[in-house]
Amino acid sequence: MTGIDEISADRPSVFHLFSAPLLPATLMLGGGVTLYAVETYITATIAPSIVRDIGGLELLSWMTTLFVAAAVLGSIFVAMRPRGIGLRSVYVAGALMFGAGSLICALAPAMPLVLAGRTVQGFGAGILAGLAYAFIRFAYPEPLWQKASTLYAAIWGVSTLLGPSLGGLFSEGSAWRHAFMLLVPLCVLMAALAPLLLPRAEDDRAHGKIPILQIALLLAAVLLVSIAGTIDEASSKALLIAASIVATLSMLTVERRGKNRLLPTGAVMLAKPVARVYLTMFVLLLVLTSDIYIPYFLQVLHGVTPLMSGYLTALVALGWTFAAFFSATLFGRGANTAIVAGCVIEMVAVASLTTFLATDNPSGNLAVLGPAVIGMFLMGFGVGLGWAHLVTKVLSLVGNAEQDKASAAISTVQSLGSAFGAAVAGVIVNSTGLVDPGGVAGGVSAAHWLYVLMALPGLIAVTISLTLSSPAERQAR
Structure with missing residues (x-):
């Protein structure tokens, strides 16, 4: 009986995720979620410092809007990636994208380039978040799937305290750039270790074309509702929410009638x-x-x-x-x-x-x-x-x-x-x-x-x- 089989036979606990046979995958998958979660709160904390240093107050809300939209697209990419590309390769791409976005933000002389970096960073974050769940069935026996989800929830909870505290260390002057720069070598390390520490995952997806229309409608819905969240005027906000609901319902209608599906x-x-x-x-x-x-x-x-x-x-x-x-x-x-x-x-x-x-x-x-x-x-x-x-x-x-x-x-x-x-x-x-x-x-x-x-x-x-x-x-x- 292997170590994983023994875990399956026992009454599982969260701590089984950190047992010797499972620790490498837990560190990689949990690390991806941690990167996403902590960076979310760090950026929210240092955003005012970025504006004070390089300007662009009128574009500040787009730092979150573009990040969220790109993260949704990144999570979709996990499921819609070209056939023949394994999950480990996708993890490498996600980590490198996150690192590249962080580097762009760290070197950005003006807010538009920061927004470009946040978009790239968000795409990588979405990939890492999506992979955390996609890898569960390959990395753990079924009794531990719930435990892995519990761990991810705990990471987000801890990040609400850790993120702002770390962000506060980089809130003076141009120190905000270091908050992004420190992530670059970490992302490179994660990309290098992924092929070694993550399990091989068989590509057993059903064949089908990419549901481009559903993806476009979903992204439109996310962008519209995210923009609505940044506007103070109630009628404009309500109009954007209504448009987002229409886009969402349209996506669901196409999804229900179409042959190429975005959702299960x-x-x-x-x-x-x-x-x-x-x-x-x-x-x-x-x-x-x-x-x-x-x-x-x-x-x-x-x-x-x-x-x-x-x-x-x-x-x-x-x-x-x-x-x-x-x-x-x-x-x-x-x-x-x-x-x-x-x-x-x-x-x-x-x-x-x-x-x-x-x-x-x-x-x-x-x-x-x-x-x-x-x-x-x-x-x-x-x-x-x-x-x-x-x-x-x-x-x-x-x-x-x-x-x-x-x-x-x-x-x-x-x-x-x-x-x-x-x-x-x-x-x-x-x-x-x-x-x-x-x-x-x-x-x-x-x-x-x-x-x-x-x-x-x-x-x-x-x-x-x-x-x-x-x-x-x-x-x-």
Whole structure:
């Protein structure tokens, strides 16, 4: 019996990922996710320093918009790569692209070149994120698929604290360039080690043409909703969101009727369990992204300092990480229960903020602020409780020929959910008082309506999650 077989026979834990036979793959796959996650928060921290040093304030929002769009395209490339190109070769390409983008950013004399670097960097990041899931079935026995997803969630949670802290070290003058430059040799090292440390992965995808129209519509949807998230004017933001929804629905219609598919079979038909799993993931992320306004509400309504508000908001991500480890030992009926419970907890936690966060508490009274902080933690806890189980369901519900599509779609759903959540949250707060009348009164109104309305999609997630343990799902393989 091999080391991997022995792990399969035992009751698996996250620590099995770091056993001798699996450690090389874990370091490479986890390293790719870490690179993506930490860089996301470092760049958000040093962005103001970049503008102060080389200008381009009017282009600042595009640093994130282009990165996200390119990351979606990168994750799609994992599934749609030319035949004959193995996953290890794709990993090498992704690491080198990330490094090349970082180098461009580090040497950029003006913001347009920084944007070019962020686009290249985003494409590489999307590849690395997509590969983390695509490689799971080749790197680990099936009982450890969920554990690998738990590890990735933990990396994102830790990165919410580590990223801004590292970014702060490079926020003075032109030191921001070093934050990018330090990544270049690391990316080169990862590219060099990938063929040695990652397992060989058979290209067992089904034959078919590249679904160019679906990819174009999806990218249009991502760009439109990402741009919407950067605009303050409510009517323009709403118009862009509407256009993005049209592009998304058009993509799904083409996907359903076309022969060349971007998504795995059944992913656009709610009668199929895999579609309901993806929709649950999308809604969970959409609701969770309402946390982007928490730092503002903490500062304006509760008298919390900017630094402390940042750390308090990080409790959302830490809640996700804590819950991921908490539920990592659950299987079967316990895993299904965790998914439903997670959806309920997130919905209730968001609804609780309408009372505890949306209130005038300038002295920071802990009787009010304390429950709000608990609600923030539980927002992330709810998502983390079921996320790894949802990922495992996706991978177990599709055949081997569509595993790469299924893996890429996970990253795409994450990006779309976060982008739509940010844009919708922006429309809500700008329409309910954040800008007019503004101040404390506007903040209370905006916070109240934001979390009232964002709790409603949570009902959708709860309803769908109750169907994920149906006989149809158990039979669909």
